[in-house]
Amino acid sequence: MANFIDENTVFILDSYGLIFREYYAFFSRPLTDSKGQNISAVFGFFRNLSILIKNFKPKYFIAAMDSRTPTFRHLAYKDYKATRQKTPEDLKAQFPMIEECLKVLGIPVLRVDGYEADDVVATIARQCDKKGQHCLILSADKDLQQLTNQNIHMLKPDKVKTWAEADAQDVENEWGLKPEKILDLLSLTGDSADNVTGVKGIGPKTAVKLLNEYGSLEKIYENAGSIKGSIGEKIRSDKENAFLSKKLITLEENVPIEELKPECEDCLERFNIEKLNLEEFCNEMIKRELPALAKIYSELSGKPAKPEKTSPKSEKVSEPKEQFSQVATEIKKNEGDYSACTDLQTLKNFVDEAIKTGTVAFDTETDSLNTREANLVGFSLAYKKGSGIYVPLILNEDPLFAPPIISKKDAFEQLKRIFFSETTVVMHNAKFDIEVLFCNGLNLLGKNALGIAASAPVEQEPDPAQSAGKRPNFKLCDTMVAAWLLEPDRTGKSPFALETLAEQKLGLKGTEFEEIVGKDQTFADVKIDVAAKYGAEDSDFTLQLWQLFENELKSSNLWELFEKMEMQVLPVLAKMEIDGIHLDSDCLANYATELKTQILKAEKEIYAQVGHEFNIASPKQLSAVLFDERKLKPGKKTKTGYSTDTDVLESLREFDCVPGMILDYRAKAKLLSTYVETLPQMADSSGRVHTTFMQTGTATGRLSSKDPNLQNIPVRSEEGRKIRSAFTAPQGKVLISADYAQIELVILAHLSGDANLCKAFNEGTDVHKSTAALIYGLPMESVTAEMRRNAKTLNFGLMYGMGAFSLAKDLKISRTQAAEFIANYFMVYSGVRNFFDKNVEQAEKNGFIETIMGRRRWIRGINSANKMEKEGAIRIAKNSPIQGSAADIVKKAMIDVSKALEENPTGARLLLQVHDELIFECPEGQKPVSDTIALITEKMEHAVQLNVPLRVSVESGKTWGEFH
Secondary structure (H helix, E strand, O other), X not given: OOOOOOOOOEEEEEHHHHHHHXXXXXXXXXXXXXXXOEOHHHHHHHHHHHHHXXXXXXXXXXXXXXXXXXXXXXXXXXXXXXXXXXXXXXXXXXXXXXXHHHHHHOOOEEOOOOOOHHHHHHHHHHHHHHOOOOEEEEXXXXXXXXXXXXXXXXXXXXXXXXXXXXXXXXXXXXXXOOHHHHHHHHHHHOEHHHOEOOOOOOOHHHHHHHHHHHOOHHHHHHOHHHOOHHHHHHHHHOHHHHHHHHHHHOXXXXXXXXXXXXXXXXXXXXXXXXXXXXXXXXXXXXXXXXXXXXHHHHHHHOOOOOOOOOOOOOOOOOOOOOOOOOOOOOOEEOOOEXXXXXXXXXXXXXXXXXXXXXXXXXXXXXXXXXXXXXXEEEEEEEOOOOEEEEEEOOOOXXXXXXXXXXXXXXXXXXXXXXXXXXXEEEEOOHHHHHHHHHHOOOOOOOOOOOOOOOOOXXXXXXXXXHHOOOOOOOEEEEHHHHHHHHOOOOOOOOOXXXXXXXXXXXXXXXXXXXXXOOOOOOHHHOOHHHHHHHHHHHHHHHHHHHHHHHHXXXXXXXXXXXXXXXXXXXXXXXXHHHHOEEEOHHHHHHHHHHHHHHHHHHHHHHHHHHOOOOXXXXXXXXXXXXXXXXXXOOOOEEOOEEOOOHHHHHHHOOOOHHHHHHHHHXXXXXXXXXXXXXXXXXXXXXXXXXXXXXXXXXXXXXXXXEOOOHHHOOOOOHHXXXXXXOEEOOOOEEEEEEEEOOHHHHHHHHHHOOHHHHHHHHXXXXXXXXXXXXXXXXXXXXXXXXXHHHHHHHHHHHHHOOXXXXXXXXXXXXXXXXXXXXXXXXXXXXXXXXXXXXXHHHHHHHOEEEOOOOOEEEOOOOOOOOHHHHHHHHHHHHHHXXXXXXXXXXXXXXXXXXXXXXXXXXXXXXXXXXXXXXXXXXXXXXXXXXXXXXXXXXXXXXOOOOOOOOOEEEEEEOEHHHOO
């Protein structure tokens, strides 16, 4: 197979297969242009094509396309492909773009009305085969694999090589049958993607067995009477479908292709691509805001891509506004120069060189993901691309054969040389590494970070350097946070994991943890040579990502936000996680008893109302009760039946009492399992619970938390208050709560500049009452409690894109009344309407919106032709500047307050951040409490300068539940 490809090999691309694959590869993080149009498929298609051109240098190349009209298969079987999902509109719009760009590049496109691309491919492949000419089919389509033989091979998509060649033997190994029998195999099994049924109940294994025994579909049916059991019954009862399936799946190998008429002796020359229009194509890519592709193809041509000259009156080509600026063009197995460092002098020399370069990547290896319990097994360093060292501190090897290793004390002394210098230290998920170092004896968090709880194995000893007034002076940079700032709405499995980013950004596939660590083992059990490769590779990847992200942050105007905010709040979060907050487990135990009684009572009331017992937790049984017995109108349908999720039950509660009872039951059950029973199990030996704050958990910039998630404790309910009451101040301490008052409305007033809204805040008026007075046209003293509630719903609801339907539902009024309320609101607050309109316009133009401090959020679908997608994007565009700015202000306040407490110690510490509220622990006593409250108020109210005042509500008490 190595000698298969020669200079006359014909490459045939199954174009739509590649287009669809690339579109869905970017589905969770689509690339959009400045108009918000999805161009992911265009980018992915031509990026992949560049790899083919670069690696295989094809002389003859054809891009096969499907017919624009119904094919002969549709005419033969009206349900052919009827079950396929409708092609997304934003993908469909890219088909003509790709075809236009192929023509600009000089790649021949072939389509014939009435035939699929597969038929075009089969026809060309067979013509090549007759001439003894090699042909490569670029596709993952199983139908096309039946064509493989001595002259026809496949190039199939591959995660490692991008494209991997497969010959007839490879196909036989995969299917268990020779290629020419795949048609019969598919005729038996069918093809659900094309709605080709095959023989019902016959799967691939049975089909292979039958074909190996009888040889062909026809022979199977000649012997159908002797096939025993249920298989025989299935075969005999579905003969018509089997042969219809074969007719539909059979490839047409005589498509009337004009370019391949027999009289055309040099017909292949029509597909010659030796002289591609690379320079013209590069300019086209720049026009289409795909500079990364322009760069790739300019490298193929050997000339830099330049924009075409424009006349003075013409519009200047805008700077590309891509949602992500670099995507790896191919993924290859990483091969770096990595080694274990077990000699102190070697480590000293390495540190000397690292400090000289000014930038070093650092990573830890541990035996646990719990930073307070983890032992530091080793660490790695890298300052030069493609190389790095791993320094083991723990070895679980036979002492007779294990090499001597550097002591932790000596290793830490060398690390201090880095951390106490002005070196830039790059980490990936730095908060984890900093906490691990702290709990293993190396404090990078300053003198005010000795930890309230001594439950962790903290090996803190007086540090002469810090006692002498020295403190860590390194410049911290976190590549995980950098990736998130650049693409905050990345989704998928572990979107910000080092391995994910290395593959997607650097094109490097590293060693997976599971490859080196066996079941029930930790990193400490790994042999030193293997550990060195894995550990040092992590630092190397981190360094390479930073070399990419540093420039991207600066070019995207995100550098200051990264450096002055995200890297400053990171160590604050580390301190908060290490300290934790005290929990009164007895308080929750008492509440658990009370809650179980309530749940049992709710259960009995549901059974009494329904008339019988059933499993309330079973969607199937609940569905039967609601939709079969009580005849309620079902909503969404799932694979297992009608949905009984929260949205459905909420929509049904106005028609029947049972859905509301189920929702109340579920809420209590969730509180019991998620918090009341679970929180005491998460407390350490000092009774403190340590949440993990996620800096990269949201697209808006807000912090989130996990293990436990303290952001989701119900805020306004009695049940939520009881849970918060279990978070207490230990003996000799009090808790202080500082909560921004109506911060999102304050930000809306500032950003919109609306005169009426700003006036209410500047005069200290009750803003909801003021809104009600303006909407209803009444003096303030005449506003009733109900009017104020309605105005409050409008004030907050419209920020989140609430429409007349939702408002009517919330206020229990008609949609006409709701629409009038909204119209009146925007007449009163015309500046707010203009602000929302401006946000949408900017999102449509730029593809993103920005917060007060320049944080960006990309708005997918803002220019979509799909109405629902467009409306969802508009809601995000309206609200994200407000939510994101609130996140910025809270983070700035956390940084300022923490710094002030370090410079003017009152003994208080910041423990929690939940939405717009900060929780502190402070020594009891009038002076420390009053001093702390004064400091907190000052710093929080002056975190940023707005056109309207920021106000903070500050309270102190023994439990979190006491605060309003």
